[in-house]
Amino acid sequence: MRVVDTSAWIEWIVGSPLGETLAQELPRNEQWVVPTIVQYELSRWLSREMSDAVAARAIAFSTELVVAPLTTDIATKAAAYAKVHGLATADAIIFATAKDARADLLTCDAHFAKLPRVVYIAKGTP
16 A cells, blocks of 8 residues: 655656656555545645646546545544654644555655655655
């Protein structure tokens, strides 16, 4: 199982060189866990940066994956991870969702780089 962070989604959607590298790391649909907070962040970014058609396709695709809603258990664990690892709210929820799903986390955001079970591909990586 693998959670794909919003940063990796965005690079993949825009087709950047980093996005092409990340594409090789994307899991099969049945192994791809999407926290609902990632759907929120994607919707917000897509509505600002992309056409309505692209936004609709991306969100529709996300619903074909393993959608992980924010539960009370994940929320309380996220609060603890935020405190221990100094994560922002959304990042703590994403990390907690990955841990809850026993998944690793694919990201290009450096603040996740040293956390356990993180596959970090740095920005600037072709």
